[in-house]
Amino acid sequence: MADVFISCGFNAEERILGDWCYEYLTSIGVSAFWGGVVASGYPAVDAIQAEIRQSKLVVAFLHRRERLEGNFNWAMPPGVRDELAFASSFQRPVVAFVEKGVKIDGLLSHMAMPRIPFDRSDPSIIGQELPRYIENLQSQAGQGDNNAGTVLLILGLPIFAGLIGYLWGRSEHQGGNE
Numbered sequence: 175m176a177d178v179f180i181s182c183g184f185n186a187e188e189r190i191l192g193d194w195c196y197e198y199l200t201s202i203g204v205s206a207f208w209g210g211v212v213a214s215g216y217p218a219v220d221a222i223q224a225e226i227r228q229s230k231l232v233v234a235f236l237h238r239r240e241r242l243e244g245n246f247n248w249a250m251p252p253g254v255r256d257e258l259a260f261a262s263s264f265q266r267p268v269v270a271f272v273e274k275g276v277k278i279d280g281l282l283s284h285m286a287m288p289r290i291p292f293d294r295s296d297p298s299i300i301g302q303e304l305p306r307y308i309e310n311l312q313s314q315a316g317q318g319d320n321n322a323g324t325v326l327l328i329l330g331l332p333i334f335a336g337l338i339g340y341l342w343g344r345s346e347h348q349g350g351n352e
Contacts (some may be wrong), residue, residue, distance in 0.1 A: 175205075177230045177232055177311065177315075178207070178208065178211075178230065178232075178308075179226050179231070179233070179266075180196055180234075181210040181234040181256060182210070182237075183237050183250075184251070185237075187237075188237045191235045191237075192208050196211055198208075202308070204312075212320060221255065226252050226257060230314075231267050232268065232269075234254055234261075234269070236250040237251060238250075238273050238322050241254060245277075248276050248277065250276050258270070259281070261285075262281070262282070268285065268336070269287065270287050271299075272289050273291075273292055273293070274292070280297070285290055300307045
């Protein structure tokens, strides 16, 4: 089972961040689960629950999916909503990167989780914040000392900046779903 469960939508534009996060984490030696890289398509609910239950951290990307009727807010992908509910029921720590305008309501609005806003046109905040949470994860596991965490943070930011530039550039040429 993976240390980090990545929760992200599967629309073309959404999955860019899921793919990037998976590549980033595995490149620095962190085991990660992301349904977007499962060969047989999206895994069954039981497999998702097992992965979340065994994970040490859930990294969730809450993209705008559909505009909610009667207001200016947006709904998140339904699969991400379900995975957050599983994470809550299994008491897994979550860090949520929330696209501006996404409404978090119901029981999910009461989850104790950092909610870091990001803008689809400039997701660089993710690269600034994610290494900090991974550093905490590794220090809690006793896998690194203070120097290792600093090195992770210093190396992670330039890697992220390059990948995001590449991935978002690729997204503009492919045309994404909103």
